[in-house]
Amino acid sequence: MTKDITLTIDGKEVSVPAGTLIPDAAKKIGIDIPVFCYHPKMEPVGMCRQCLVEIGRPAFDRTTGEAVLEEDGSPKINWGWKLETSCTNPVSEGMVVNTKSEKAVKGQNEMLEFQLLSHPLDCPVCDKGGECLLQDLTLAHGGTESRFNFDEKRHAEKKVALSDLIWLDRERCIQCGRCVRFQSEIVGEAVLGFEARGSHTQIMTTSEPGFDSAFSGNTTDICPVGALTTAQFRFGARPWEMEATASVCTECPVGCNTVLNTRRDVKTGGKVVVKRVMPRQNESVNETWICDKGRFTDFSADSRLTAPSIGWTDAIASAAQNLSAADEPIFVVDGSLPNEDLFNIKSLADEVGAKAYCYSEVGGGELTTKSGTYGKSGAGDAILVIGSDLYVDAPIFWLRAKQAVDRGATLIVATEEETRLDNFASTVVRDFAQGLEAAKEAFSKAENTVILYKGDDALAQSCADLNPTSLVGVWNDANTQGAWEMGYEAISDLDVLKGKTVYVAGKSALVASALEVAKFVVAQTAEDVQIAVSITEASGSKCVTLPSRNISESLGTFTSAERRVQLFHPAVPAEGDTLPGFVITAQVAEKMGVTLDIEAEDIFANFFDLSYADLSKTNPEEKLLIGGNCYENTQGVGVQL
């Protein structure tokens, strides 16, 4: 426990832990010190000089060590000659900070004039315009006129592709180095750097291919100007025109909190579409970051089926009739479905006495349901990553493993191929047995132990035998963990479906594989089913397709691999006549004489001792850790099971 230190900022007293920097202490009592280069999650560098303040420290008598007092008995304060950068100064006892004195404000205003010295002021066409820190601070601290010559602005190429995803505008850059530091400090991949000096300083990428990192999109969020922007969102919309809806990323089982920015779009015929995906803060999951896989998720599905080809009434009737007529109907799902869909399908299966399987290539579901928290590991903890290249499978888990190492955790990597995590691991082996052996030894000395595995049942079992504090499966889908919690049986090949009547729900790939073997398939999917339909015709098997809504269109919950249940909201209107998955199941069930709930919230209450209101609780204190355009979490951080 660090000691609290009391200081005075603008006449207000505040107590903060030792080591806190002045901008953070000020933010705590609602005083905003203007910053560009400072970011609460990174080491300060004092590069932009924007956060100039007056700092006074109490005077001490050098011979006695006693505090010197003024005549009126108050402590004597020594004021420095010059303004100091607040971001590089940790708080000290009795410190007095003036952020709004005439001298400090003059310093801040003049620094801002320097920032604008060579800025092109092309705000009308800049993708950052409207959510730009430089715009905000210019409004607060900028003068109406610059004393510098407009004609002598530095010119550079306007559009430099750092990678396929990220574009750099060197004119707009104010050399704060946030992106460079993010890559080297937080991600540990120093692929960005500064080149040249003085007014010619510019950002460049040192990797081949350019900006080779799975977290590159985050630099566009923390860039305080429009220097780094994404190619995907280029001229997509002005930030103020978009709606923001809380969602959860579905690309991997980490369950990063996101916000879907939506807007009406002419190019898609006037539909409301997802324009971009932004991170939403959740300090227990993704902090303020998301990976590029999640950020650049493509929500457009042009060839999607938007209504059953034979109409809803007939489709539901046909599905119910075929399922009722079958001797042993089988229900198969995958982890792409939300908990509500999974529950209704499981309920229906239970009612008709059928088997309910969840398709997963990764085994060990029954083991992870006991302990699935990953949490924030640090000194004294040990982590084993076995069988998974986290950088590809679950990038935010990768980032957290790397940061755990930074905090002093022991990391053991056991994978068949080389991975990017090897550089941070204390032990790297290319053999699972050796990995487990090494982990056994490390775990005997560690306090908290975490295993992240990806493999079959046998691997899961041998991981569980090590008795870790947390056993986390790196599933292929976002909600596979949710299916295990619900009691689905695992299945890794679809041979059991041979000649059977099957209710399949999930990705189109699963539907396609089921069609190859099953006698009759009731397919519930939100994906493109063109492939599936062409296979039906080829194989001569029969199929009825029930198009469901996707994540951006529906309300529901996901359970992450760490067993955190999180809520997502509908961001765009449903496409065509699609229905929520749980409603489709309920309608089929009704025809079969089984009554199921049709409201997401009611269904949720059936299987968790929780409500949506519990999932919507937030932690307002955390927003002090946001630096950049990451959304504050106002819609709920979810619940850890």
Place this chain on the structure above:
Amino acid sequence: MLVELLRGLKTTFKMMLDKPVTIQYPEQKREVRPRYRGKHELKRYDNGLEKCIGCALCAAACPADAIFVEAGENTDEVRFSPGDRYASTYEINLLRCIYCGYCEDACPTGAIELEHEYDINFSSRLDAIADKDKMLVSLANDLSTPQETKPGTFTRSIPDMENPADY
């Protein structure tokens, strides 16, 4: 009584000889004041390129939410405006518009101007939506967009504004 009658008719005859204040609209049209705010026009530069850069600041300023803008990116092969960005869609709902002229004020390039046309009428609600085709001016020299331009001619993200007084 006759005197009263003649006194009244005097005014009548006097007004008969006066120049009438009314005009025969729509055969005749009155000249409006220079600052009259009529139907919008989207302006072009002399080289035919559109002044609009698709920044949507007009839409942001519009108190009636009558403007919808969607932006696209120029290339040297297909160029609409001098900078990086142009309006691929620009629509004003003339039924919603209150002709306040805030869009003019918000425009950083002087692309939109409320001109003098005031007999604005439509036969359907859809007709009331003025798109780029209806609002872009045609130049005397017949230059239009899109144009193919020489690489390196337009390298700035926004057009250089040589004389700010023009805008």
